[in-house]
Amino acid sequence: MKRLALTGNEAMAYAMKQSKPDVFCGYPITPTTDILVTLAKYIANGELDCEFVTAESEHSVASILYGASSAGARCFTCTASQGLALMHEVLHIISGARLPIIIGSSSRSLSSPINVHGDHADFMDMRDTSFIQIFSENAQDSYDNFLQGVRIAEEARLPAIISSDGFITSHNLEAVEVLKDEIAYKFIGDYKTPFSILDIKNPITINPLSLPNSFMEIKKSQADAMRQAKKVIPKVALEYEKISGRQYGFFREYCLDDAKVAIVVLGSTAETAQLVIDELRNKGIKAGILALRVFRPFPAKEIMAALSNCKVVCILDRADAYSSLGGPLFVEVASALYKSKSRPILLSRIYGLGGREIDEEMIKNIFEEIIKINKGQKLNEFGYIGLKK
Amino acid sequence: MKEDKYFAGIIKKPGSSMTYKTYVWRDGLKPAWIKKNCINCLTCYINCPDHAIKVDKDGNMAGHNLDYCKGCGICAQVCPAKPKAIEMKKE
Numbered sequence: 001m002k003r004l005a006l007t008g009n010e011a012m013a014y015a016m017k018q019s020k021p022d023v024f025c026g027y028p029i030t031p032t033t034d035i036l037v038t039l040a041k042y043i044a045n046g047e048l049d050c051e052f053v054t055a056e057s058e059h060s061v062a063s064i065l066y067g068a069s070s071a072g073a074r075c076f077t078c079t080a081s082q083g084l085a086l087m088h089e090v091l092h093i094i095s096g097a098r099l100p101i102i103i104g105s106s107s108r109s110l111s112s113p114i115n116v117h118g119d120h121a122d123f124m125d126m127r128d129t130s131f132i133q134i135f136s137e138n139a140q141d142s143y144d145n146f147l148q149g150v151r152i153a154e155e156a157r158l159p160a161i162i163s164s165d166g167f168i169t170s171h172n173l174e175a176v177e178v179l180k181d182e183i184a185y186k187f188i189g190d191y192k193t194p195f196s197i198l199d200i201k202n203p204i205t206i207n208p209l210s211l212p213n214s215f216m217e218i219k220k221s222q223a224d225a226m227r228q229a230k231k232v233i234p235k236v237a238l239e240y241e242k243i244s245g246r247q248y249g250f251f252r253e254y255c256l257d258d259a260k261v262a263i264v265v266l267g268s269t270a271e272t273a274q275l276v277i278d279e280l281r282n283k284g285i286k287a288g289i290l291a292l293r294v295f296r297p298f299p300a301k302e303i304m305a306a307l308s309n310c311k312v313v314c315i316l317d318r319a320d321a322y323s324s325l326g327g328p329l330f331v332e333v334a335s336a337l338y339k340s341k342s343r344p345i346l347l348s349r350i351y352g353l354g355g356r357e358i359d360e361e362m363i364k365n366i367f368e369e370i371i372k373i374n375k376g377q378k379l380n381e382f383g384y385i386g387l388k389k
Numbered sequence: 390m391k392e393d394k395y396f397a398g399i400i401k402k403p404g405s406s407m408t409y410k411t412y413v414w415r416d417g418l419k420p421a422w423i424k425k426n427c428i429n430c431l432t433c434y435i436n437c438p439d440h441a442i443k444v445d446k447d448g449n450m451a452g453h454n455l456d457y458c459k460g461c462g463i464c465a466q467v468c469p470a471k472p473k474a475i476e477m478k479k480e
Contacts, residue, residue: 098397157396195399205400214398221395 106170117355118166259288
């Protein structure tokens with residue numbers, strides 16, 4: 001296994017190259033442009049044989065890939081923020097047509113006001129698009145998750161988005177262990193499409209008009225595919241572990257086994273929080289982290305089991321749902337814990353919007369709050385971290 | 390993967406729209422052709438949005454294809470014959 005110095009974006013582009021896409025279509029947007037640039041470089045250098053299509057907008061990117069994927073091509077793109085939002089209409093069409101197109105992303109805030117920095121607003125905006133959604137904590141994850149994402153999407157016949165924290169992960173150089181090209185491709189395998197619109201011997205109609213007498217069954221079949229994806233993800237992770245030595249689950253637990261207080265968090269902040277946990281554990285405080293990796297399908301049962309021994313859990317959201325009900329991750333975790341017999345007290349804290357700094361001190365403060373609540377003190381259920389007065 | 394007949398709503402048999410008769414959209418009224426008044430101008434044929442005016446091999450008006458007529462009444466409205474050669478009647 002080779003160790004390379006790669007940014008999160010480059011790590012993802014490296015995984016894309018090793019997966020040998022037939023078509024890459026893209027439109028540049030901060031902070032994912034490097035994925036597109038790196039892939040273009042691979043093609044120009046002759047390292048990758050792939051149709052590289054530049055489109056005039058992200059809506060066109062998604063539409064072009066919809067066509068290419070319908071013809072049986074392995075299709076990738078990269079985008080974030082406004083670009084992902086502009087694709088939104090087509091995202092539903094792609095998933096409804098069950099095309100396993102894979103988006104490499106680094107998450108960024110959504111306008112307005114305009115801001116190019118990292119938060120999870122664009123990722124959360126995709127919640128109901130029926131895309132498999134996987135989030136990476138670091139550049140190594142970006143590489144590993146993308147390779148697994150290709151397998152998961154193609155087996156579950158659903159599209160996927162693999163994301164990481166914009167700038168924090170996408171632009172920082174890290175040591176990334178990469179697989180040998182042959183080993184990676186053997187894991188990915190050739191893309192086998194169950195149909196192609198270019199197969200003139202077996203003509204088919206895709207994305208047909210479907211009226212009230214057939215629409216629901218088709219949509220139920222799509223929902224079943226997402227349920228099925230929950231079985232595919234651990235299976236693919238196990239196979240990946242065999243070739244890489246790295247373990248992946250729906251989430252990563254850190255000191256969660258005997259934890260009484262815990263946080264649930266998505267992305268790079270989990271690693272920052274880990275340092276705080278070490279300090280707390282040294283003081284004898286039983287604190288832990290649930291670092292979510294797979295957001296769709298949502299691993300509700302597994303989360304419930306992992307948090308069942310906790311007394312207080314704080315869910316950190318790097319995006320707001322503007323629902324007056326807490327952040328989007330909070331709402332999902334709260335739903336997951338509804339059936340738990342020992343329902344922990346839950347807190348929602350929104351942090352890091354538009355790239356606002358989150359450091360160890362801030363996470364330490366959260367745990368101080370959590371510990372106070374565990375001792376019976378009443379605090380606001382909803383709140384912010386690092387908000388100016 | 391197990392065969393899923395609802396997979397993405399894909400239609401594998403060509404020509405399936407032939408089995409779908411859009412007359413079910415008609416809501417109470419259908420056109421009646423009064424042959425003796427017809428001046429064979431085919432204004433109804435040009436204006437019908439559903440291609441539901443039948444024309445025989447000699448190019449003459451031959452009545453309505455009620456499998457696809459949605460009962461919009463445009464043919465009756467545009468008919469220039471006096472008295473009119475198409476009237477909307479209750480189903």
